[in-house]
Amino acid sequence: MRELVVLSGKGGTGKTSICGSLAVLAANKVLADCDVDAANLHLLLEPEIKSSSPFYGLPKAQINDDLCLACDLCAHLCRFNAIRGQRVLTGNCEGCGVCYHACPCEAVEMLPHIAGELHLSKTRYGPLVHANLGVAEDNSGKLVAAVRKKARQVAEAEKKELIITDGPPGVGCPVISCLSGIDLVLVVTEPTLSGMHDMERMLDLADFFNVKAVVCINKWDLHPGNTESIEASCRRRDVPVPVRLPYDQIVKEAACRAQPVVQYGSGPVVDGIVALWDELRTRLV
Amino acid sequence: MIVAVASGKGGTGKTTVAASLALVAAEKGPVQYLDCDVEEPNGHLLLHPAWEHRRAVTVPVPVIDRDKCNFCGRCAQICAFHALAVLPDEVLVFPELCHGCGGCQYFCPMKAITENKREIGCVETGQSGAIQFVHGCLQVGEAICTPLIGAVKEQAAPGTLTILDAPPGTSCPVIKTVTNAGFCILVTEPTPFGLHDLRLAVKMVKKLGIPCGIIINRSDGQDQLIVEFSRDMHIPVLFRLPEDRMVAEGYAGGMPAVTVRPAWKPLFQNLLDGLEAGKQCVS
Ligand code: SF4
Ligand code: SF4
Ligand code: SF4
Ligand code: SF4
Numbered sequence: 043m044r045e046l047v048v049l050s051g052k053g054g055t056g057k058t059s060i061c062g063s064l065a066v067l068a069a070n071k072v073l074a075d076c077d078v079d080a081a082n083l084h085l086l087l088e089p090e091i092k093s094s095s096p097f098y099g100l101p102k103a104q105i106n107d108d109l110c111l112a113c114d115l116c117a118h119l120c121r122f123n124a125i126r127g128q129r130v131l132t133g134n135c136e137g138c139g140v141c142y143h144a145c146p147c148e149a150v151e152m153l154p155h156i157a158g159e160l161h162l163s164k165t166r167y168g169p170l171v172h173a174n175l176g177v178a179e180d181n182s183g184k185l186v187a188a189v190r191k192k193a194r195q196v197a198e199a200e201k202k203e204l205i206i207t208d209g210p211p212g213v214g215c216p217v218i219s220c221l222s223g224i225d226l227v228l229v230v231t232e233p234t235l236s237g238m239h240d241m242e243r244m245l246d247l248a249d250f251f252n253v254k255a256v257v258c259i260n261k262w263d264l265h266p267g268n269t270e271s272i273e274a275s276c277r278r279r280d281v282p283v284p285v286r287l288p289y290d291q292i293v294k295e296a297a298c299r300a301q302p303v304v305q306y307g308s309g310p311v312v313d314g315i316v317a318l319w320d321e322l323r324t325r326l327v
Numbered sequence: 328m329i330v331a332v333a334s335g336k337g338g339t340g341k342t343t344v345a346a347s348l349a350l351v352a353a354e355k356g357p358v359q360y361l362d363c364d365v366e367e368p369n370g371h372l373l374l375h376p377a378w379e380h381r382r383a384v385t386v387p388v389p390v391i392d393r394d395k396c397n398f399c400g401r402c403a404q405i406c407a408f409h410a411l412a413v414l415p416d417e418v419l420v421f422p423e424l425c426h427g428c429g430g431c432q433y434f435c436p437m438k439a440i441t442e443n444k445r446e447i448g449c450v451e452t453g454q455s456g457a458i459q460f461v462h463g464c465l466q467v468g469e470a471i472c473t474p475l476i477g478a479v480k481e482q483a484a485p486g487t488l489t490i491l492d493a494p495p496g497t498s499c500p501v502i503k504t505v506t507n508a509g510f511c512i513l514v515t516e517p518t519p520f521g522l523h524d525l526r527l528a529v530k531m532v533k534k535l536g537i538p539c540g541i542i543i544n545r546s547d548g549q550d551q552l553i554v555e556f557s558r559d560m561h562i563p564v565l566f567r568l569p570e571d572r573m574v575a576e577g578y579a580g581g582m583p584a585v586t587v588r589p590a591w592k593p594l595f596q597n598l599l600d601g602l603e604a605g606k607q608c609v610s
Contacts (some may be wrong), residue, residue: 052367053495054338082336082520100407121429133502138428139407177497177530177549183470193513211337211495212366215470234579236342236369246467265579266573289572297518298549 044326047076047220049209050230051240056260057230058140059293060210060315062086062302067166067319071204073165073192076186076220078158083208085300089163089170097173097185099157100137103130109149116141116150140258158185160192169196183219186210190220204326213243221251226325228318229257233268241272245279255281255323258318262286286320287314329489330602331508333532334515335524340544340568344348346373346583347494348512351458351595352488360455362462363504364510365448365475373583376453384463384478386471387427387446388435391418395439402431402440403597419580424468448475452482457482474608476503488599497531505532510602511539512565517550525553529560540565540598566594 048064050057061083065073075083103124105116110128117125120141124134130141143152158175171193173185193205207224210216217261221227225250231241241257258274262269269286276283289312296306304312332345345360352358362370389402389411396418403411403418410424411431422445432440448465463479465472476494480503483489493504505511511532515525525541532539541557543550546567559565566589568574568584577587585592 050368052338053336054340069360082523085523119429119433121427136428137407138426138430139405140428140430140433143405143430143434175498177527179498213467214366214465214472218468218470232558232579235372235581236367237579239369239372241366243467250468261575261579264576268579278424289575294518294545294547294570297520300519 043194043205044225045150045205045207045223046226046228046322046326047191047207047224048118048230049050049217049220049244050211051194051213051244052236053211055230055232055237056287056293058082058086058208059303060258060318061206061261061295062231062313064206064305064319064322066302067154067306067316068204068206068323070202071206072169072197072200072202073168073170073194074189074205074207076189076210076216077171077208078173078185078189078210078216081172081174083174084163086302087165087167087170089161089165089172091161091163094159094161095225096156097158097188097260099155099179099184101152102137102155103139103141104130104151104153105130106149106151110145111147111149112159113146115144115146119144120249123169160185160188161190162196168202169200171196173257183215213240217263218310221247221253224253226322227253227255228322229255230260231257231272232261233265233272234267238268238272242275254325256322257281257283258285258287259283260287263288282321285314285318287311328372328510328602329483329491330509331491331493331505331511332509333493333501333513333528334526335497335526336520337512339514339516339521341495342369342373342492342582343584344393344512344514344542344544345490345576346370347585347591348595349374349458349490349600350583350585351592352490352599356550357457357459357487359459359461359482359489360492361482361489362492363476363479363490363500364493365463365472365479366460367466368464369571370492370579371460371462373578374455374458374460375581376455376458377471378453382450382453383446384448384475385446386425386474387414387429387442388418388425388442388445389431390443391420392439392441395437397437402435404429405434423468426471442473445609447471450475450478450482461523472500473503474499477533480504497527501531505537506535508537511537512542513539514542515553516545517543517547519552520550522556525556529562543567545570555610565598568594571605571606
């Protein structure tokens with residue numbers, strides 16, 4: 043089984059659109075949406091949810107008034123300002139459990155905390171594992187790990203050869219959770235200064251985790267000069283850049299109709315994505 | 328006043344809106360721009376500040392004194408974040424996982440644990456015309472960014488207009504940024520993706536009890552989806568910025584929207600006037 047993850051650093055580079063199109067082109071795969079901050083892949087793939095399960099974050103402290111002697115030790119020890127006047131401010135509580143362990147009266151309980159939901163769905167392009175995180179929850183990468191684990195189980199059970207993962211945005215913890223044990227990373231970038239900046243960080247990260255990378259430049263013609271610098275930088279790093287995708291309204295039209303762009307229309311963008319997939323496929327075997 | 332600029336997902340044009348707002352405000356007086364998107368700060372790519380100061384931001388991390396430690400395993404058992412592992416003759420610390428809760432130190436029976444400082448990133452400040460510019464930059468591979476966002480926000484000067492460029496999404500780092508803002512601007516695109524993420528962002532600001540308004544970016548006139556939603560939620564659409572290839576090209580080259588299209592400045596000025604007057608202007 044092989045795993046491909048699509049990353050972009052900053053959002054808005056077209057990562058999900060491209061991922062949705064790869065979902066159409068690739069055969070015998072499981073899809074995983076790890077963009078848990080803004081899970082959008084399902085909008086393109088019209089999933090039918092088959093099963094859902096709660097996702098637990100770290101537990102939250104709660105003080106039992108009947109047992110508490112108001113010694114204030116817990117408030118003194120809590121480094122996250124989550125205890126005031128023998129009350130836990132749940133929003134601040136990071137679940138470290140220090141108050142629980144320290145309380146001389148065993149007045150602190152750690153209550154399970156549901157942080158989100160994990161779904162397994164059926165789509166016409168294959169099974170999709172996705173999740174949604176509650177608002178104001180920690181995006182620390184645990185949900186990403188849970189989505190990946192589930193996707194691997196499904197791939198094994200259904201004898202799928204490939205997992206395509208729409209990765210989380212940014213370059214932080216969720217991305218790091220996404221990179222371990224991956225076979226190939228596709229970095230989707232655009233020729234903006236921030237796109238280039240983020241691409242460099244993504245490639246550093248891929249290097250750091252020893253994962254092979256391929257770069258795709260989206261909307262390359264917005265700034266041909268920057269496109270050339272991206273290609274030059276990738277050459278120095280020995281990272282292939284098989285295609286340049288042009289700026290094309292068709293991408294937004296497809297998004298407005300909630301369809302993967304290769305399904306929606308034709309033209310240079312679609313040809314580019316098809317060529318990109320051919321290249322990725324040869325690198326995945 | 329603190330104004331946060333946020334969006335449910337990245338790439339909606341949040342930074343170009345925040346930078347444009349700062350530029351227009353700077354024509355009238357001093358303004359601060361705090362880039363709280365510490366994982367991928369990019370406001371400086373549009374505002375080009377001249378850097379003046381750099382300060383390292385550190386978090387506590389445990390250090391084990393092997394001579395005092397008896398490898399009892401208590402610290403690893405306490406640590407809710409699996410940042411410690413005790414082997415028969417060694418204690419391993421995984422600094423990126425440590426939240427600095429201090430539990431291991433407090434509970435170690437041998438007093439074998441002390442704390443050291445570990446750099447997770449830096450806060451840089453500088454000046455771009457009349458704009459005081461601040462951003463945080465998280466080191467590659469670091470997982471915990473909220474202490475850094477806190478350090479950026481400490482730079483907010485009371486009495487001045489402070490514009491916060493929030494990280495994308497609706498999780499902890501965004502909450503950390505947006506909490507205690509006086510107003511939150513939500514930037515969205517008129518697509519089903521945009522709407523989906525806007526919904527989450529609105530849920531977040533409502534939960535925090537912060538008044539908000541929507542800017543529709545890359546509008547092609549077909550904004551029904553967003554307009555209906557804003558009506559249902561009783562949130563004003565502050566204004567629309569049209570889909571504009573020149574602006575996209577300008578952004579690619581490091582130019583904010585109002586620099587490419589000075590004609591858009593009155594939209595931002597109106598918004599600032601409205602915020603000043605304590606009311607949001609509804610288009
Ligand atoms: S440490 Fe225990 S007894 Fe003391 S204030 Fe906290 S909950 Fe109450
Ligand atoms: S679990 Fe940790 S963060 Fe939560 S209240 Fe207790 S000491 Fe504070
Ligand atoms: S709790 Fe203290 S003595 Fe026990 S293993 Fe940890 S550092 Fe060593
Ligand atoms: S300070 Fe807290 S999070 Fe860090 S290693 Fe010690 S117990 Fe774990």
